[in-house]
Amino acid sequence: MAPLTSPPSEAARRGGTAAASAGGDAAGLGRGRAAAFVAPALVLIAVFLVFPALWTLYLGTTDYRLTGIAASEPKFVGAHNYGDVLGDGDFHHSLWLTLQFVLGSAVIGQTLLGFAIAWVMRDRKGLVRRVVEALVLLAWILPGSVIAFLWIALLDRDGGTLNALLGTPGTAWLIDHPMACVIVFNVWHGTAFSMMLYGAALGNVPPSHLETARLAGASTLQTLRDAVLPRIRGHVLTSLLLISLWTFNDFTPFLITAGGPDHRSEIMSVYVYRTALGDGRLGFGAAISLVMILINLVIALVYLRALRERGRREPREAVTA
């Protein structure tokens, strides 16, 4: 690293050559120092982000375990783990639950509720709108451990607020309907993003279009279909993919049901934790990890493609994802 106070002539000289080769280098950084500036970040990303993902490929082919002989000297078992994962009944079950979780809570629940709130609040001002937005946002920003307990308390069998309200004392929601609880919980937790996104998107629909639809006597559904949807279609697709990605990787349900009872709410994120760290089958868990990363990759690539196509259609809005 160059000394902090290098003589001006030297700085100017270095800067001069650097500026000649690289336009815009106003501080005279030069390629060498630029590389040194980027290096710490790249090293951290390479070691703690990229390497684990690549390493999964190898780990998934070993019989690595948390304890015992296979912990110190894992053996190479080839594609064995991958075959086991894909043939595992628990894996299929978990995949099915994850599909319910992502479709039910994110694609349907958060999107419809978020859009509905944004639509109803679009031309409102004042207290009601502020209170609704504040509550929805609170559900989003509060720490996972806290909101998980709030829901445990809400759904408690003996003294829970929900049972008191519905007059159904003794109903064990988390035991009788664990998956439904986790899905409703995640709708509550994640609607804020869709609400804000569609709130912003609806601001781009010209008021004259809505006015025309109203004068033509269109019903709300007709207005939404013909005047609003064509305008926000790009936002719908990209936001669906984004919240699917987040929901797929959400670990918060673990804090509420821990996958139980009897694996009935064991979505993928909880399943990989249970097999790898609960049961100690790290090689097997690594194979699941790879499957999850690949699913993430597919969603992300479709997302980027959708974003690019939207950019082509409406170039000005492409940046405001």
Add this chain to the structure above:
Amino acid sequence: MNPVVREALRRIGLATFVSAVLGFFALPLLWLAFTPFDANPGIAASLPDFTLHNFKILMDNPYALESMRNSVLLAAGTALLVVVCAALAAYALSRVRVPGRDALLYVLLLLSSIITGTAAMVPIFLLAFNLHLIDSRLGVVLVLTGGLLPAAIFLLKDFTDATPTSYEEAARVFGASPLQILRHVVVPVIRPGLATVGVWTVAQVWGDFLMPFLLLRNPDKAPASVIMYTFYTEGGQPDLPLISTFSLLYSLPVVVMYLFVSRRYGFRFHGGIKR
């Protein structure tokens, strides 16, 4: 249908919907708002018989405040590392034309959104194990930093791109060295960006449960998110006075940070790269 009736029905429908939304979102939060101040805290939300005694129970718990301190350490450590590394990288990438830099940033951002803590928990755990970073706060900080850096660099590069280079050129004319320029000219100019990234990092780490849960063993090192979980899963009856006050205290910084950032910069948390 008679337009008056139709309008009335529409209004009733709207009011019902708004009330239902309010009820749905407020119901779970009521417990958090009331119970910490209730002399007889129960599992159901009810109007409190006001007392501050529960906070004394919180102060007397050996793990409660210690875990807040751990959360602060993890959040501050990660924020510091992320801001410094991201600022250096973003500045260099913004000002010096490196071939393929846009593609690089794009790929890094893509990787950080697909290699999440959840999906990669097995290799991350084994990596920490082999580097002897299990039960080390540094390990948690490093893993979280690796995941947050791409988005932080992206945000800061945007910020730096938008600032004119004329100040830096002027400083250079007066003979300032590149590092002096960076410290005395660039940092003050992009300070709002640095603050935004710092607050964003703190918010991400403050609420994170999985990484400390995975990588820390000793309860003395556990942050608030993990200690909170042990409060209601270990032992038979949950200790409601403790859980309620702890939840409130642990949640407050998040709300304050959110208000600060949205007031100051009109910027809303991009739930983005959550791990």
